[in-house]
Amino acid sequence: MSVNTFSQKTKNDNLSLSKQFEQVYRRSSSYKDFKVIRKSTFQNLKKNTLDSIKIIDEKLKIESQKNTRLEQEISSVAKIRLEQNLELSEAILEKNTISFVGLKLKKNTFKIIIWSIFFMFIIIICYLAYKLKDGVRITSQAKKELTRVEEEFNSYKKKSLVRDQKLRRQLQDEINKQRGI
Numbered sequence: 001m002s003v004n005t006f007s008q009k010t011k012n013d014n015l016s017l018s019k020q021f022e023q024v025y026r027r028s029s030s031y032k033d034f035k036v037i038r039k040s041t042f043q044n045l046k047k048n049t050l051d052s053i054k055i056i057d058e059k060l061k062i063e064s065q066k067n068t069r070l071e072q073e074i075s076s077v078a079k080i081r082l083e084q085n086l087e088l089s090e091a092i093l094e095k096n097t098i099s100f101v102g103l104k105l106k107k108n109t110f111k112i113i114i115w116s117i118f119f120m121f122i123i124i125i126c127y128l129a130y131k132l133k134d135g136v137r138i139t140s141q142a143k144k145e146l147t148r149v150e151e152e153f154n155s156y157k158k159k160s161l162v163r164d165q166k167l168r169r170q171l172q173d174e175i176n177k178q179r180g181i
Contacts, residue, residue: 017052020045 015023024045028037098110105113 017049020048 024037024041025035027041028035030036096107097104098107099105100110100113
C-alpha cells in the first residue's frame with residue numbers, strides 16, 4: 001500500500017528565509033507603529049522557518065556525528081601511528097644492537113670489543129712465539145753445552161782410564177818388584 005501526499009507549495013517556499021521575511025514585511029500593512037500581517041502568511045513563514053531550523057538541526061546532528069566519527073578515526077590513527085613509531089624505534093634499536101654474552105651492546109661497541117680481543121690474541125700469540133723461539137734458542141744452547149760437557153767428560157774418562165791403567169801398571173810393577181826382591 002502506498003500513500004502519495006501532495007502539499008501546496010507557494011512560490012515563497014523557494015525563497016530563502018531572509019527573503020521571505022522581507023517579502024512579509026513589504027506586503028504587510030501598517031497600523032500606527034505596528035505592522036499587521038495575515039495569519040496565514042505568518043503561519044506559512046513560521047512553518048518554513050521551523051522546517052529550515054529542523055533541516056539545519058538535522059544537518060548539525062549529521063555533521064556532529066561525522067565530527068565524532070572523524071575524531072575517533074583521528075584518535076585511532078594517532079594511536080596506530082604511535083604504536084608504529086614505537087615499533088620502528090624498537091626495530092632500529094634491535095638493528096643497531098647485538099646480544100653478546102647476554103648483554104645488549106651497540107654494534108660499534110661490539111666491534112671495539114671484538115677487535116680488542118683479536119688484538120689481545122695477536123699480542124699473546126706474538127709473546128708465546130717469542131717465548132717459544134727463546135726457549136728453542138736456550139734449549140739449543142743447552143744441548144750444545146751438554147754435548148760439549150759430555151765430550152769433555154768422555155775425554156776426562158779416557159784420560160782418567162789411561163791414568164788409572166798407568167797407575168795400576170805402576171802398582172803392578174812395584175808389586176812385582178817387591179815380590180821379586
